[in-house]
Amino acid sequence: MQLRRTFVEGMTGGLLGAMAQPGRALGANDRIRLGIIGSGAQGQALVRAATSCPDTEIVAAADVYTRRLEEVTALAPGAKTYLDYRHVLDDKSIDAVLIATPQHLHCQHFVASLDAGKHVYQEKTMAFTVAHAKRMRAAYQRAGRRTVQIGNQGCSQG
Numbered sequence: 615m616q617l618r619r620t621f622v623e624g625m626t627g628g629l630l631g632a633m634a635q636p637g638r639a640l641g642a643n644d645r646i647r648l649g650i651i652g653s654g655a656q657g658q659a660l661v662r663a664a665t666s667c668p669d670t671e672i673v674a675a676a677d678v679y680t681r682r683l684e685e686v687t688a689l690a691p692g693a694k695t696y697l698d699y700r701h702v703l704d705d706k707s708i709d710a711v712l713i714a715t716p717q718h719l720h721c722q723h724f725v726a727s728l729d730a731g732k733h734v735y736q737e738k739t740m741a742f743t744v745a746h747a748k749r750m751r752a753a754y755q756r757a758g759r760r761t762v763q764i765g766n767q768g769c770s771q772g
Contacts, residue, residue: 649674649702649711649732650693651723653686656737657714661689664712674702699723703730710761713737721746728757737765 648664650657653675664670672690676699677683683695696702702711703726710733713723717739727734741747754762 644669646670646710647673647708649676649705649708650686651676651699651702651711651713651727652715652719652737653677653682654679654714657682657712658686658689660712660714660735660737661686665690674705674708676702700726703727703732709733710735718742721749724750725753728753728760728762731757731760733761735763735765740764740766 646669648670650661650672653661654677657675657677661672661675665672672686672693674694674696675683675686675690676696677686678697680697683697687693687695694701694705702708711723711727713720713727713734713736715723715737720736720739721741724734724736724740741750754760
C-alpha cells in the first residue's frame with residue numbers, strides 16, 4: 615500500500631512535470647515558483663514535499679492564522695506571508711498554487727486561482743456542493759492550458 619507521504623511527493627513531481635513545457639528541459643536558472651493557500655498541517659506537508667523537488671521554491675503563503683504563517687516560514691524561509699490569499703494570486707511571478715484550506719473554501723480558492731492564471735494542486739475533497747463542483751468545472755474550462763490536480767490519493771492507491 616502506498617503511503618500518503620509517498621503519494622504527495624509523487625504528486626508534486628507529477629504536477630511540476632506537467633507544468634514544464636513539453637520537450638524542454640528546465641535550465642539551471644528555471645524554477646517553478648509556488649504559493650500555498652492554507653498553511654496548516656496538510657499545507658505544511660505539501661510545502662515539505664514541494665521543496666524536496668528540484669527546481670521548485672515556495673515564494674508565498676497565505677493563511678488567516680499568523681501562527682501557521684510563522685510555521686510555514688520555518689519550512690520556506692524566503693516566502694512572503696499574507697493574511698489574504700488574493701495577494702498570492704496577484705503575484706505574477708508565481709506559477710502555481712497549492713490549496714490546503716477547509717473544504718468549504720475550496721471552490722472560492724480554486725476558481726480564483728485559475729482565473730488568476732495559476733496552475734492548481736488542491737487537497738481533497740474537491741467540492742463542498744454540486745454547485746461548487748459546477749463552478750469549478752467552468753473555471754477549469756475557461757482556464758485553457760492550466761494543470762489541475764486534486765489530491766484524491768485514496769482513489770489511486772493499490
